[in-house]
Amino acid sequence: MKEVFRRRRSAEVEAVPAVSEDQSATPARTSGPWDAEDGYPEAERVDLGGLRLPIGPGFEVQLSLAGDHIDGALVFVNESALQVHAFAAPKRSGVWDEIRAELSREVEAVGGTVEEREGPFGVELAAKVPTQDQGPQPARYIGIDGPRWFLRAVISGRAAIDDEAAETLENVVRDIVVVRGDEPMAPKDAIHLRLPAEARQAMEEQDQKPKLNPFAPRGPEITETR
Incomplete structure (x- = not known):
C-alpha cells in the first residue's frame, strides 16, 4: 500500500560550519555528497534523519523499507530513477572496492553484464x-566513500544511458548530506532513515480527508512503500 502526500513547504536544513583542520584528520571535502560535519552549501533538502536529500520540481521520492526500518530512498524524475542507500564504514578505509566486486558478481550471477568505467564520482559500474x-x-x-560512511547510488532508466538526463540525478548525489551519527555501527550496516515529521502528519491527516485528485498537477512528493 502506498501513502502519497504533497510537500507544502520547503525542508529546512541548517548548514553546519566546516570542520577546521585541527578538529579532524580527515581532509575537508571540496564537493558532495557531503558529511553532516562539512560546511556544505544550502539547498532545498528533505530531512530523512540519516540522509538530507535534495529535491526539485517534478521529483517523486519513495522510501524503501527493510523490515521495520527505512533503509533507502528512490528519486523518480523524467523517466529516470535514482536509488540511494547509506552505510557505516571503517574510519580509516573505504569499502567501495569490496562492494563493487560483490555487485559485479551479483549482476553476473543473474545473467547480466557489467564493466568498470570512470565516472564523475570515480570508478563506477555500467551494467545491464x-x-x-x-x-x-x-x-x-x-x-562514494565518506568519513565513516559509504553512499551507494544506482541510476536507472533513461539517465543510465543519456548524459543530459543523468546530470539531474548526478547533481542530486552531489548535494546529498549524510548524517552518520556517533553510535557504534559495524561496517556495511545500513544507516537508518526516518519519515520527516511533515510526512507523518500529512499521512495522519490524509486518513481523515478526501483522497487527492490523481490528475491534479503534482509537485515534489514522498511515497512510503511497504
Whole structure:
C-alpha cells in the first residue's frame, strides 16, 4: 500500500560550519555528497534523519523499507530513477572496492553484464540487468566513500544511458548530506532513515480527508512503500 502526500513547504536544513583542520584528520571535502560535519552549501533538502536529500520540481521520492526500518530512498524524475542507500564504514578505509566486486558478481550471477568505467564520482559500474518483462535494462552503480560512511547510488532508466538526463540525478548525489551519527555501527550496516515529521502528519491527516485528485498537477512528493 502506498501513502502519497504533497510537500507544502520547503525542508529546512541548517548548514553546519566546516570542520577546521585541527578538529579532524580527515581532509575537508571540496564537493558532495557531503558529511553532516562539512560546511556544505544550502539547498532545498528533505530531512530523512540519516540522509538530507535534495529535491526539485517534478521529483517523486519513495522510501524503501527493510523490515521495520527505512533503509533507502528512490528519486523518480523524467523517466529516470535514482536509488540511494547509506552505510557505516571503517574510519580509516573505504569499502567501495569490496562492494563493487560483490555487485559485479551479483549482476553476473543473474545473467547480466557489467564493466568498470570512470565516472564523475570515480570508478563506477555500467551494467545491464535482466528483467522479466523488458529484457536487459541499463544501470549505473556509483559508490562514494565518506568519513565513516559509504553512499551507494544506482541510476536507472533513461539517465543510465543519456548524459543530459543523468546530470539531474548526478547533481542530486552531489548535494546529498549524510548524517552518520556517533553510535557504534559495524561496517556495511545500513544507516537508518526516518519519515520527516511533515510526512507523518500529512499521512495522519490524509486518513481523515478526501483522497487527492490523481490528475491534479503534482509537485515534489514522498511515497512510503511497504
